[in-house]
Structure formats: structure tokens, C-alpha cells
Amino acid sequence: MSSFLSSSIGKKLIMSLSGLFLVLFLLVHLILNSFLMFDSTGELFNAGAHFMAMPVIRFGLQPVLFGGFIVHIIYAIILTLQNQKARPQKYASQNLGNSSTWSSRNMFVLGGLVLVFIVMHLMHFFVPMQITGEVPMKMVDGVEIHDGAALVKALFTTGTFGIVYTCIYVLGAVLLGLHLAHGFWSSFQSIGMSNIIWRARLERAGYIYAIFIAGGFTIIPLYLHFFA
Amino acid sequence: MADKIIKNLTIKVWRQKNAKTAGKFETYKINDISGGTSFLEMLDILNEQLINEGQEPIAFDHDCREGICGMCSLFINGRAHGPDDDITTCQLHMRKFKEGETITIEPWRAGAFPVIKDLIVDRTAFEKVLQAGGYISVNTGGVPDGNAIPISQDDAEEAMDAAACIGCGACVATCKNSSAMLFVSAKVSHLAKLPQGRVEASRRAKNMVAKMDELGFGNCTNTGACEVECPKGISIANIARLNREFLAAKIKD
Numbered sequence: 188m189s190s191f192l193s194s195s196i197g198k199k200l201i202m203s204l205s206g207l208f209l210v211l212f213l214l215v216h217l218i219l220n221s222f223l224m225f226d227s228t229g230e231l232f233n234a235g236a237h238f239m240a241m242p243v244i245r246f247g248l249q250p251v252l253f254g255g256f257i258v259h260i261i262y263a264i265i266l267t268l269q270n271q272k273a274r275p276q277k278y279a280s281q282n283l284g285n286s287s288t289w290s291s292r293n294m295f296v297l298g299g300l301v302l303v304f305i306v307m308h309l310m311h312f313f314v315p316m317q318i319t320g321e322v323p324m325k326m327v328d329g330v331e332i333h334d335g336a337a338l339v340k341a342l343f344t345t346g347t348f349g350i351v352y353t354c355i356y357v358l359g360a361v362l363l364g365l366h367l368a369h370g371f372w373s374s375f376q377s378i379g380m381s382n383i384i385w386r387a388r389l390e391r392a393g394y395i396y397a398i399f400i401a402g403g404f405t406i407i408p409l410y411l412h413f414f415a
Numbered sequence: 416m417a418d419k420i421i422k423n424l425t426i427k428v429w430r431q432k433n434a435k436t437a438g439k440f441e442t443y444k445i446n447d448i449s450g451g452t453s454f455l456e457m458l459d460i461l462n463e464q465l466i467n468e469g470q471e472p473i474a475f476d477h478d479c480r481e482g483i484c485g486m487c488s489l490f491i492n493g494r495a496h497g498p499d500d501d502i503t504t505c506q507l508h509m510r511k512f513k514e515g516e517t518i519t520i521e522p523w524r525a526g527a528f529p530v531i532k533d534l535i536v537d538r539t540a541f542e543k544v545l546q547a548g549g550y551i552s553v554n555t556g557g558v559p560d561g562n563a564i565p566i567s568q569d570d571a572e573e574a575m576d577a578a579a580c581i582g583c584g585a586c587v588a589t590c591k592n593s594s595a596m597l598f599v600s601a602k603v604s605h606l607a608k609l610p611q612g613r614v615e616a617s618r619r620a621k622n623m624v625a626k627m628d629e630l631g632f633g634n635c636t637n638t639g640a641c642e643v644e645c646p647k648g649i650s651i652a653n654i655a656r657l658n659r660e661f662l663a664a665k666i667k668d
Binding site for chain 1: 440490492493494519521524525526527589591592593594596624625627628631632633634635636637638639640643644650651652654655656657658659660661662665668
């Protein structure tokens, strides 16, 4: 087992499985966020957020999710450092533009930027809602829940800050989309679930998924900024 | 039609005395090269010029000059085997270059392929990977025995496509991670697709990957650049198969 985890293919398997897990999480997250657009009162979103804060999810699934992120990040660092070491002397000129996509060559940079975004995102939403509890409470059907929708709307609509904040979120979504554009099909390739026929299908599915996720996370902040 | 003549070319080439000394780029001028000259012939002409001037000729690898031996290498203008597709450097012709162009020539760059002299790198690492499992241990008989075992056309074709690998190292040279996955996957695949090679498939995948990792090749990140620059057009579908073979073998352990 140890030789498996230390092998190059073993490490990539961990990258791909943790990546696919995070890919699934993104879908859940996007669906929940989309509640903000479908219900202007914010009640639907608040109910969804309240559901996600249930003990079983908060103490059962959340640690798994954080674990997934941490594993993905640690192995990305290990693999990237090893890959840097594998070529001690760089080329004076190397032209990779014709042979590979930009996002496939810059997964570590894209991932790093997405991580910066996630840290900011957690500080503004996750921490006040689930840790410090600074978010105002609201009574819904006799239960007191956090008014997350109000927090979201305030951040995206308040003056100049709202404009900057919206732009940051659109940028974050684009970076995430680029990361997914390579990451999605790549994870299947690393598991070995690809061949000449399926590669084209998986790449297409990856692009569609990346556009769907990036598009969704772009439309929501824009909608909130302009219409909320 | 006569080939066009390239009157002026500037060759910027990596010169390195031996494995221990640091190398640097030297620039040479070469004139009146016919477009029909192969790239290696152009280097031969340049070397003659250098010898006549009393300078040390440029050392580079070459053998068959027919595109099948895998001996020639060279990273030309930022691409393995130069600016053409599906060919080795010996099959590259000077008509691919423009009048007055500066051509940059570097050796393969990878920790696992140390430079021996000038443009020659030591590709023994590939031999070591093959020695770890790229063979069949038993006598598989003569030609009639080969025909006695029915093999589907698809499997035979895929095995032959993978067996087209000439072990030149362009995949490692191109890969931003200096990964040898395309080479190893081709060698694992062409045996794994055939019944004679199937017997040792698990052991082969494990041993060859372990050796590849040990020799300091990087980790594959599926950029796909290797298959584009491979002179034999080996597909990275083979890498997926290697991943499959390796994971299945490890699960069985």
C-alpha cells in the first residue's frame, strides 16, 4: 500500500479521486446558490443553507469535504515539486502552445488562484454563518435560522465594494472553469477510465461541465448585483 | 523543380564539453543550404565547416537516418524533432525553415537524460525501464505458433500502434514534467494487448512504473503534449491503459 501511494500513478489517483469529489461538491454548491435567483425573498436559499448546517452534514460531511480539499492541495504540491525537479535545466525556448492547452499546463497556478479565492470566500460566508454566527437571525416557521441571503445581497450590492466584489466572483468562476476544463477529463484518464473513443467524449463532457459551473457561478453574482 | 536555396542561416546550438562541465549556446553562420537537405545533413555540412576552421564539430546522435531507429533527438526551435509533425529529426528537411532564420538547437532536457556532450544525452534510463519488465520471459514459439492463437484485429492493431514506439525520448523531452509515461505506456500496452504478454502483465506494469519513478522522471499531468510531438503518433490512450493495468495490479496485491 505504501509503495502504491508513493508511486506516481498512485499519487495521481489520489489527485483524481479527490478532484472528482470536489467536482461533485461544486454541483451541490451551485444548485444551492441558484436558489438566490429563483426566490427573491431569500427564504429558499436560507432554508437550503439551514439544511446544509444540519449536524449530520456539518459534523459528518464537512470534515470529509475539507479533507478532500486538503488532500487535493497537498498532493498537488508534492507532484508539482517533483515535476519541477525532474527538469533541472530548463529549455532556452520551448513551444508548447501547439501541443497542449494553456489550462492543462497551468493547473497548479489556476488551483492556487482558486484556493486564494476560496479562502476569501470562506472568510466572508462560511466563518460568519457557521463559526462566529455574526449573521442576523430570522424566524421561519417557528425556527430561528441565519439570514444568509441578506448577507449575500449586502456584499454584492453595496456601492463600489459591491462592484469589486462581483468582479472578483466572476474572475473566481472563470479560473475555476479553466481548472475544470482540464481537471474533469484528466481525472478519468488518471483512473484509467479512458481510451481513444472515450477521451473525446470525456473532454467534451469536461468542457460542458466547466462552462456550466463557471457560467452558473458567474450569472449568480451578476444577477444579485444588478437585480437584487 | 530545383530545391530552393536558403542563403543565410544562423544556428544557435548548445555546446557542452562533457557531462561535468556547464554548457552554453554558441552561434554559427551557415550559407547556401538546399531546401532538400535533411536537418542532420545540414549539421554535417556545418560540422565540416567547423573542422575546416579547426574547431570542434558539434556532437549529435544519429544512426539509421530513416526515421525508424530512435537515435536522433534534438529540440529545435522549442519542439522535439523540430517544426514538423510525426517525424524524427532525420526526416526533417531544411525547406521547413525560412531565409535568414535563427535556428535554436538544444539537447533533450530532463534530469533522467543527462547531457553527455553537446546535443547527445544519455538515454540509458529507457533501457533500465525496459529491463524492469518490457519483455516476455518464456519462449513463445516460432511463426506458426504466433498464428495458432487467434487475436482480434482490433487488439492486434492497438498492439502494433503501441509497438511503433522507437524509444527516442521526444515524449520526455516535450513533457513539461519530463514524464516518461508515454514511453512506458507504449511498452506496457503493446505486450498487454497480446496473449503472450498478458501472462506477466501485472508484474510488468508494477516493475516498469517503479523503475520509471526511481529514475527521476516526472509525474504525468495529462497535458497531451507528448502524443503531439511523438514521431510515431503514439496515443495517450496508452497512458490510460497503463494506469488501468497498474491500478488493477496493485489492487490484486
